[in-house]
Amino acid sequence: MSTENLIEIRDVSFAYRDRPVLKGINLTAPRGKVIAIMGGSGCGKTTLLRLIGGQLRPTQGEVRVDGQVIHQLGVDALYQMRRKMGMLFQFGALFTDMTVFDNVAFQMREHTNLSEAMIHDLVLMKLQAVGLRGAQGLMPHELSGGMARRVALARAVALDPMLIMYDEPFTGLDPISLGVIGNLIRRLTDALGLTSILVTHDVHESLEIVDYVYFISNGVVEAEGTPAEIRASKLPFVHQFVYAEEDGPVPFHYPAPDYAADLGLGSDR
């Protein structure tokens, strides 16, 4: 069962109704690595995470996690598998009616028979790891965006999963929080020996911390490689993305008729 790659995505296509989102994606995530999936907004990155988490079924191809095809599992086996996955949502998705402590303790209380004293110690360990032991009594609405993200991170690792998925972990953060979260992702991955999949469009922060990058555009893998290879890439799409150029293969202008003609210039007058 212990395959080299924790996640193997083979030739996966997915469509919402008749709108294709992914068209034949191949992707692997080796154990113990941080993988980034990058691409413009709305290119199907989040859909890819949903496929891995078993919340969606691919229309074609297969998604294997830990050697098992995720969309062929029954409900119980899927839930069993999800206990080994953590997920960090875009804005943290903390449970608003619970304290920070209860948020982190949530999965332990739902899935284990640990005593309250044991849960207490474990939760404080997790919160200490993200530097928020002092905030255990606060409610989610009292936290800043960065702190909420860190609590969500502590919650995601609560049951020591083998895989954590991050959905746009850097959105809406100030540069300091951004650096903190980035380093935490790297540190937790190395310390806990887990595998991380990072979906983001924040190139610079993620190139610092990841081991391998997939670029997705228009539903296909456009480019892949280590951060060094990506930075050196001559592919126009990657170049435009990494160096944030305005125009390139991804045009600045939405397709439109000729500008001059649209303004009514140069025709009859």
Add this chain to the structure above:
Amino acid sequence: MERATLDFWVGLFVVAGLAALLGLALKVGNMSSFATTQSYEVKADFNNIGGLKIRAPVKSAGVVVGRVSDIHFDNKTFEAIVTLKLDSRYRFPKDTSAAIMTSGLLGEQYLALDAGGDDKNLAGGDTIKITQSAVVLESLISQFLYNKASDSPKADSAPAAASTSGVPSHE
């Protein structure tokens, strides 16, 4: 610690709600329709029941002793058969008579039992033999006029006993 105060309020709420239900049951309402175990049924035939309804009280000497549980029409005798559910604490002689009365001039109608002198008591399933139908105001008036016209002295034939009363059929 927070749990405890929450539990307290919920407990208080549930107790208040149950107390309100109990209050509605005991203080506001009566439990008469639940007293099914300690009652017995007797029947009585009437020529005319007037406005008597199911659940109307059955009174004897003004005390409520039971309720009307069923009313239906008999196809053979062309009479109304009224079933009375009587509280088993109360016993009546076999020759007890039943009459349909009105409380006040326009009030609700009830069934009055007038105890007779027989040694044996009514038991479940028995039929009350002596009945007096409801007084129908129109018949009363027409009878009064008729009596007035004939100028005869037998003016008080209205409360005649037995099923074959002096009151004309309602048809």
Add this chain to the structure above:
Amino acid sequence: MKPPKQNLISRIGHSVIDSIWIMGVATRFLMQVLWRSGTSWRRFGLIIREIYASGVLSLVIIIVSGLFVGMVLGLQGYQTLQTYGSEQALGVLVALSLVRELGPVVAALLFASRAGSAITAEIGLMKTTEQLKAMEMMAVDPIARVIAPRFWGGVISMPLLAAIFSIVGVFGGYLVGVVLIGVDEGSFWSQMQAAVDVREDVLNGVIKSVVFGFTITAIALFEGFDAMPTAEGISRATTRTVVTSSLAILALDFILTAFMFRGV
């Protein structure tokens, strides 16, 4: 949403098909909630929390409204009854109208706007901020963990609230009729007791309020669960909860009354 060039008939047709569709989805949702309620009964603390949220927090508005409705009934009933010289029947009038109709119905309407809207907004917010998806990813079923306890909390709270409303209302009628106007206290209570039957009136009122509680909470939860995950979507869903459940209460009340109090 739809192309603007559509004739009336096809628009009506669309909306009919839409509403049938929604009915189907809502029924499936309700079945799932009932089917997966096991967890919440095994962990009763979850339901306790929701009884607090929908029951205890609605208590103040229920008590205050009940008192005033009872007092108005006492005042208006007295005005009418005294024309016929039967003001002793005030107790009967107040108690019967409260126990049979006003208690369950007005309490349910208040419950829909107080607790129902709160439930919809809460579930809608949890959906919008991806809390429900997060829960699913943590291998916890949101229907069993979040929806079902709220459902049972509402179903348990509603009859208790209606009973409290009725008893407070009777007390309000007593305050106005007996204490203020001076109707004879003895006949107020004794006539009331003679006329109100526990099974025919009180129990039927309780049955009504259980049905209403079931309906309101189911509608509120479904609207929250089905809301568009935006701020606007939540506010629309909240409005829909109050409107739909109020209409449902009134319609159901008619049907139930027609069944319960026939010919008596």
